[in-house]
Amino acid sequence: MTDRAAPDDGSGTTAPRRLSTRETAERLGVKPETVYAYVSRGQLNSTRAPGGRGSTFDAAEVDALVRRTGRREPPPAPGDLVFRTGITLIEGDRYYFRGVDATELAREYAYEEVAEWLWTGELRPGSRLTAPGEALAAARGAVDALPAHSSPTDRLRVAVIAAASADPFRFDLSRETVLAAARGLVPTLVGALPPAAGGAGERPEERDAGLARQLWSKLTARPADAPFVTALDGALALLIDHDLAASTLAARVAASAHAHPYAVVSAGLGVLEGPLHGAASGSAHRMLAEVLERGSAVPVVADHLRAGRRIPGLGHRLYRTEDPRAQALFALLANVPQAAGALAAAHDVVATTARHAPLPANVDLALAVLSVSSGMAAEAGETVFAVSRTAGWIAHALEEYGERPLRMRPSGQYCGPRPPQPLPAAADAPSRRSAP
Template identity: 70%
Template sequence: MTDQGTDTPRLSTREAAERLGVKPETVYAYVSRGQLTSRRNPGGRGSTFDAAEVEALARRNRRETRAGDDDGPIGTSITLIENDRHYYRGVDSTKLAERYGYEEVAQWLWTGELRPGVRFTAHTETLAAARRAVAALPAHSGLLDRLRVAAIAAAAADPLRFELERSAVVATAHDLIATLTDVLPVVGEPEPSDAPVARRMWTRLTTRAPEESWLRVLDSALVLLIDHDLAVSTVAARVAASAQAHPYAVVSAGLGALDGPLHGGASGFAHRMLMDAVERGGAAVVASHLRAGRRVPGLGHKLYPGEDPRAQALFTLLEDVPQAAEALRAAREIVATMARHVPLHANVDLALAVLTVAADMPQEAGETVFAVARTAGWIAHALEEYGEQPLRMRPVGQYRGPRPPQPPPLVPLP
């Protein structure tokens, strides 16, 4: 087809998909990533695409596919970390956090469309199943234990979980994030189920009143933690998605990788250190860590030679919260003490610790915020991976065992 009054060829969605060798829903995924532009038909039904632009993308995909045969880097259009800045689809994440809430940014990452005021609510059956499963956990179970069990129970309650069409995955993401939030025990004044995620999370992490200055910090933290390139949990999520695993399984894979001291658990160590620093002073705590041969948590990040922009943004917001002054002062003393010998800057774990300590949240609160926030990122990566060649993430092991032939093992004599 051609545009009326011009000779510019336009393709229907089906034609564009055929030329690209993908499903029609993947064509719209390219649009949401900014790799294709679409135009509504004059009649209002369907979209059309510039044939030259489609062909250019097809050529680029063929080149990237050939390059991918050599186990090169995983291509992604979600997050860029460059020159000590952090971008989502080319937009500075700190600017997004200033203007939009967690749900709005997540929805935009998944669909390419900004929906002001969008809210995530849990399906009644999904939430009920998750709550029953969580209620069966031992009393000493932590918040992350609840999230892992809730994700599995929610999957079992959803007969449509294997539908991987984009709109279905986005609907599942709404339900799952709301379920993970609402399955946590309420310790403050409960909020309605259609309140923003940040407000509902607040009442599950602290008994403090949800003042707007506090909620702004928490909502910004959720936005800034949505994605951070190919962190280990995101790689785990993408591997699951590469096998066409449903979104609940993708998130479960991410939660499994997150549950370690070097990833999600890092914020808990920073929280405990900062609690000590508020009582004894930052310099004393740094000295104690170094004397014991322990690394000082909350400092430095391999992807940021300079300052972590996420931490900078949260510290700026925390300056407007009077109740955070003491924890913020202790955190800055820790940074200043270390800077006398080692040029390490605060990372987002230390900024999260200031929030959780100042707001009287438990030690695992930072990891919980991290997990719920990153769920949106894992879904974004799953949507990207569903449009790739399935099972492309299949590395070949480098065998280091004894060379064959070897004799079979012998049964030991009695």
């Protein structure tokens, strides 16, 4: 928007810039009628525009009001689904948590510390998350009762429900109570997962370790290696939030209805399991394993193109260049000697695909490097994604609880038969109200 400057009044000075009502509303991020409410309250002064049509406002006075009230973004265009949030900004092929570069946070701080930053806006070095004993016991019992073929997300969903049943204060949506629930739920999810097949189970040293170290033994039977665990911790921190992804939108809808935080997480998990969201890393894992087996990305990429399938782990609609999450996780994995082969295979996939279409890597490919090189199952990336994003969903719930309840109520565009229609009759069956 360009401010209109009034012409020189002959004294050598330029009159104050004037804004129309529409421009003023856009600058304040409000509706035009709200601008006149500011005038009626004495917060703005208006002047009749030349010709008597509408009013104009002093740009400097409008800017001062913006500073006092806090600038708001212009209202979205009709049909757009946009919510104000102070959690994550994606801009210029980077993303930021509360204004801080998310990749730098993940490089410098543990997942638990980044979670606290998202929840409270305060950095608490050395933060640890502890699972409440009763909730953990209930979650483990429920998960252990599931069939052996249950998926990791099945187990996490059941663990959330069990943990909720053990929390009598779950319907208290006060900030401190929700934060207490969040700090207990994330480690409960990790603790409820069974150890990886062939693994030794929980070791005593894990009980007071960070969340990444606890999660490691649930994902792979290989002994924990410090560089690998650092990479896993980085992946958890990088994935904690990504603006209003599909699962986060579902979580906010649940929070808008004042569902308790466990139900919010359940809503997010339900959407996350889709093959186009949290489960996407599994396809990248299987592709990368095949590249390693065949010794080159060329035949694998060719098979995908021949079958009309997209290449897993490439491209992201929000980034023109490489996904910053992938970039940061690749950098962490470069410090892991055991990951060298899978990392080279991932770069081979990107280079081979570039001959057909220049698609940069996304975080699913980086997660696949982590899971393949550490002996994890194909579903491990989905587990990492779900555990990590739980903290992000809670952050959005905390924000949504402060908004007008049930504000997400779109209207359906009905396209069925127009009424009145005759009452339907069941085929070959008498009416339920017919006499015996």
